[in-house]
Amino acid sequence: MKHRRFVKLILFLVMIAVLLPACSGKEGSGDKPVKITFFNTSAEVNSMFEEMFEKYHELNPNVTIELIPTAVGEGQQEKLQSLYASGNAPTIMNVDPANVIEYSDKLYEFSMERETWLKQMNDGCAEAGTFGGKLQGVAYSVQGYGLLYNKRVVDSVYGEGKFDPKSINTRDALKAFLEKIEAAGIPATMLHGANWSLGGHYLTLTYACQGPATSDGTGFIDKLKDGTQKIQDSPIFQGYMDTLDLLVEHNYNKADPLVADYNKDVQNFGEGKCATFFMGDWSWTVMSTLEGVDTEYGFIPVPWSNNPDDYGNTQVVMVLPKFMAIDKSNNTTEQQQAAVKFLEWMLTKPEGQKFFLDAGFCMPYRNISDDITYNSMTTSIANYAKEGKTINLGCFSYITGDAWTETGNLMLKYITKAINRDQLAEGINSYWQSVK
Helix, strand or coil, rough: HHHHHHHHHHHHHHHHHHHHHHCCCCCCCCCCCCEEEECCCHHHHHHHHHHHHHHHHHHHEEEEEEEEEECCCCCHHHHHHHHHHHHCCCCEEECCCHHHHHCCCEECCCCCCHHHHHHHCCCHHHHHHHCCEECCCECCEEEEEEEEEEEEHHHHHHHHCCCHHHCCCCCCHHEEEEEEEHCCCCCCCCCCCCCHHHHHHHHHHHHHHHCCCCHHHHHHHHHHHHHCCCHHHHHHHHHHHHHHHHHHCCCCCCCCCCCCHHHHHHHHHCCCCCCCEEEEHHHHHCCCCCCCCCCCEEEEEECCCCCCCCCCCCEEEEECCCCEEEEEECCCCCHHHHHHHHHHHHCCCHHHHHHHHHHEECEEEEECCCCCCCHHHHHHHCCCCHHCCEEEHHHHHHHHHHHHHHHHHHHHHHHCCCCCHHHHHHHHHEEEHHHC
């Protein structure tokens, strides 16, 4: 009898020994240590991501995330190319849409059925991250840009609450506005002297405003590529260059237009040293960390003609500027799955979303808390969107970093008068015809 009890006890202990490992982990080997890397091209929020990774590691001690940062103005595309060339592709990358297209054969393909959390994205976001029929880019923010204005500074000239940004609907109206500001002894505007700003953001308006459909912009670029269109023959290009000349004339950085110190420019604008700034609502991520700066801002369109009805004259840009993608070529299945789990937490869980929301990002997800109060820049962009007054920058997805670097460098030469407009146009034409 005792022998039977002893045998039963042994069998019970063996059963417990077998079951314990299966119960101790979340999914068997789910607690196996894994390290993943994160390549970030949104340089202004490097510290935000580092804090986020620390928090995630606290919650998931088995996962370590290493940031591969880039600096504002650094050759981000070249750095990514170098990582791939050396066989050290990052696990996760926060990149431009064009990068998702460029590295498509090396990227993980998401599935709305498998990664059901993706269904929390707003309408159109999945489509925006789908290229060649494959969902490989996951959006995390909606951003906008135009001519930012400091409300306190403008009110000091116009009277409190008397300035209507909708009144700036033609180039002549913009000219009168800038002249009125300067007559009051205040520098009227600021251009950030970087190729990404003037080539990636300003010049792209020339393509996007060819029409409201993405195909209008991409179609125009295709014609530039095959030589059937010369950019100087576009009245929209000529109009935007006329407007750029106006902004250059009133540029706070006129004495040194290529200084390109992003943090300093944001600070000078925030301190009210100039009234307007050609930039986007992402500026708030830096602005919110500064002391002694204003908090109330709005956006003015950048009109290219004197017809208020022309597309682009009364609208500002609203775009999904960056996507999260996962590499499958240099990263193991375990690393890819750890990356997917992290993205789910970061983008759809309150603890992860909080980092973006606190930094002033507008996230395109349905489960964002209703009590979020956005900063004035993001609110201004949202108001334009509510009124249907946004420029479709869909063609931006097909413009590589090389494009805004090369054409942006030409734009920098133009604003410093190193080349004239004809030379600028020829340089842009030559670039596009060289793209295969």
